[in-house]
Amino acid sequence: xxxxxxxxxxxxxxxxxKSSAEAASLALRKxxxxxxxxxxxxxxxxxxxxxxxxxxxxxSQGLRFINLTLFTRMPDAVNMxxxxxxxxxxxxxxxxxxxxxxxxPLGILGGIYQVEAKGRFASTVRFFTDVLNGxxxxxxxxxxxxxxxxxxxxxxxxxxxxxxxYSAYAGGVALGIMMIPTVMRTTxxxxxxxxxxxxxxxxxxxxxxxxTMVSVVLPAARGGIITGVMLALARIAGETAPxxxxxxxxxxxxxxxxxxxxxxxxxxTLNAPIDALPLRIYNYATSVxxxxxxxxxxxxxxxxxxxxxxxxxxxxxxxxKVLEEK
Amino acid sequence: MLTEADVEQIQVPTAxxxxxxxxxxYSAVLMLASLSIFAIILSLAWNLTTASMESIHHFGFGFxxxxxxxxxxxxxxxxxxxxxxxxxxxxxxxxxxxxSIGAAIFLSxxxxxxxxxxxxxxxxxxxAIPSVVYGxxxxxxxxxxxxxxxxxPIANSPLPNVPVIGGLFHGAPIGPSMLSAGVILxxxxxxxxxxxxxxxxxxxxxxxxxxxxxxxxxxxxxTNKVVLPYARSGIIGxxxxxLGRALGETMAVTMVIGNNAPATPTGISWSLFDPxxxxxxxxxxxxxxxxxxxxxxxxxxxxxxxxxxxxxxxALARLLVFYTAKDVQGRK
Numbered sequence: 001x002x003x004x005x006x007x008x009x010x011x012x013x014x015x016x017x018k019s020s021a022e023a024a025s026l027a028l029r030k031x032x033x034x035x036x037x038x039x040x041x042x043x044x045x046x047x048x049x050x051x052x053x054x055x056x057x058x059x060s061q062g063l064r065f066i067n068l069t070l071f072t073r074m075p076d077a078v079n080m081x082x083x084x085x086x087x088x089x090x091x092x093x094x095x096x097x098x099x100x101x102x103x104x105p106l107g108i109l110g111g112i113y114q115v116e117a118k119g120r121f122a123s124t125v126r127f128f129t130d131v132l133n134g135x136x137x138x139x140x141x142x143x144x145x146x147x148x149x150x151x152x153x154x155x156x157x158x159x160x161x162x163x164x165x166y167s168a169y170a171g172g173v174a175l176g177i178m179m180i181p182t183v184m185r186t187t188x189x190x191x192x193x194x195x196x197x198x199x200x201x202x203x204x205x206x207x208x209x210x211x212t213m214v215s216v217v218l219p220a221a222r223g224g225i226i227t228g229v230m231l232a233l234a235r236i237a238g239e240t241a242p243x244x245x246x247x248x249x250x251x252x253x254x255x256x257x258x259x260x261x262x263x264x265x266x267x268x269t270l271n272a273p274i275d276a277l278p279l280r281i282y283n284y285a286t287s288v289x290x291x292x293x294x295x296x297x298x299x300x301x302x303x304x305x306x307x308x309x310x311x312x313x314x315x316x317x318x319x320x321k322v323l324e325e326k
Numbered sequence: 327m328l329t330e331a332d333v334e335q336i337q338v339p340t341a342x343x344x345x346x347x348x349x350x351x352y353s354a355v356l357m358l359a360s361l362s363i364f365a366i367i368l369s370l371a372w373n374l375t376t377a378s379m380e381s382i383h384h385f386g387f388g389f390x391x392x393x394x395x396x397x398x399x400x401x402x403x404x405x406x407x408x409x410x411x412x413x414x415x416x417x418x419x420x421x422x423x424x425x426s427i428g429a430a431i432f433l434s435x436x437x438x439x440x441x442x443x444x445x446x447x448x449x450x451x452x453x454a455i456p457s458v459v460y461g462x463x464x465x466x467x468x469x470x471x472x473x474x475x476x477x478x479p480i481a482n483s484p485l486p487n488v489p490v491i492g493g494l495f496h497g498a499p500i501g502p503s504m505l506s507a508g509v510i511l512x513x514x515x516x517x518x519x520x521x522x523x524x525x526x527x528x529x530x531x532x533x534x535x536x537x538x539x540x541x542x543x544x545x546x547x548x549t550n551k552v553v554l555p556y557a558r559s560g561i562i563g564x565x566x567x568x569l570g571r572a573l574g575e576t577m578a579v580t581m582v583i584g585n586n587a588p589a590t591p592t593g594i595s596w597s598l599f600d601p602x603x604x605x606x607x608x609x610x611x612x613x614x615x616x617x618x619x620x621x622x623x624x625x626x627x628x629x630x631x632x633x634x635x636x637x638x639x640x641a642l643a644r645l646l647v648f649y650t651a652k653d654v655q656g657r658k
Contacts, residue, residue: 029544030544033546033547036546037546040436041432043425043426044436044437044445046425047516048445048448051449052448053467054452054460057467105359110359110360113356113357116356122360127641127644128364131641132366132367134640135370135574136575136576138609138610138632139574142625143370145626146374150618153618180363184363208348208349208352209353210349210351211348235454238456240458240576241576278577282581285462285465285466293466300458303459307455
């Protein structure tokens, strides 16, 4: 692939003698050319206007309604719109951490497998990864609901106990599943970029395969893998549909005290309902209260900013030595 | 001379047991990780099926061919939802495909660098924006805009009374509708299809274009008869991948489609102005009201149907892209 512009303007050339039929056909061709050129510009213009309009309103509305209490306070049940969404922002971070616990090891190991293994089974795994990548997020949410949340709820009801089946765990598992294919594909792609000579040198020195991978290939590809991880996090940070069925939402961040080194620290309770920023945006956007709608815009700006920071940080992480040499 | 006993004494240098053990563990761990992908997909299919067994037994194939979803009566069927999913995705592609291909051609063939770079950045940015944010934008910006500048003028014009195409514009122009769902979906898949198509177009060897120009073809003739045919299957793959996204899209659609069955006996209306449901928006909406048992089982069956549909669509797209990629490489 070249980075030079592939575009060539319509060639202008002087034309020799031609019959009137040829001239007419040439005129027609030129008119068609101009019309299609204009249509093409129009399509691009329409695209850029609509997309620009989306961004413009998100930025302007978000900036109008954003304030500090959004980050410092939790929703105020009495005075609508007086509080903030601190618990949602924290909840999203908790969920991202939980998702990483599942998604990172499986995704990175799966990516390494794709590079090391050959043959029919490896390509079948790749195909399944693509399939998993295409499964709608809401289906993953229902899956976790059917496997974990629903049975737990039934057993809680039967035993007459209190507590909720909706939990940060369930949400983290759903997001973690969605993370695996993204991390796996980017890891694989980046590992393939590591020059084969490096691997051969290591193997030639007598290193085993796992030692070669851990000490030579992975360090060389570290930046790229971090990029993949961040892009995967950026992708799942905004997911809402699977959370509808798994975390329920919460006006508080439930914590329980844990004693560490003589101090008592409040740790987020993972088997209780938790809140997430995209879920809060959804609830507020569909709310009838004007204050909550305004908070939804502000929350959306915070969410996009989080995602943008992750994506941009991901680009910087890729600038490792190996990839620049390529 | 060495005797046989001596030969047996010779130590052949081999990797130590520990070393071999390490590589075996390494392969086993990798194998386990890749098997987890299988496990997840199979368990997804298996659990969705078992959890919806009650509904499958109860309604059989009628679940996808009948129209009544009634919690009170206890009858569940999803034909209108399936229709809504297909119809809204169709509207989305109808809008998105020409715009995306036009924009991709513009980006790869026409645009100077100073436009191309920010435009590409914008597209990547918009592809990263979550669906719930598009939904928010849809509720407060797109719905009022469509209602005031598109739906109302059409409703007041004689267009709804024209036979055949008038049927597309029946109903009250209140905003939440199949049209707005299609438009928001289009806006969401445009960045995706544009980005993929642009990559495909840029991968076409320059010599192909130069050959065409050299024969005296105009820019459009080159694009239409050389560039696009070369990229055709790749573009179709990109469009099908976009379709896969549109089919499963939940939040943005839920927020603008109205979530109401249109007032027709079958619950199916071709009118763009009528509200509707898609499979995923029905899931998101009806979930809170569902009581345990049959209702929940029916909801899970919606997810199962959606899963099957998207897996088929995605598999088709991947196979297409896979075979055409081979094809293009062969031709190079």
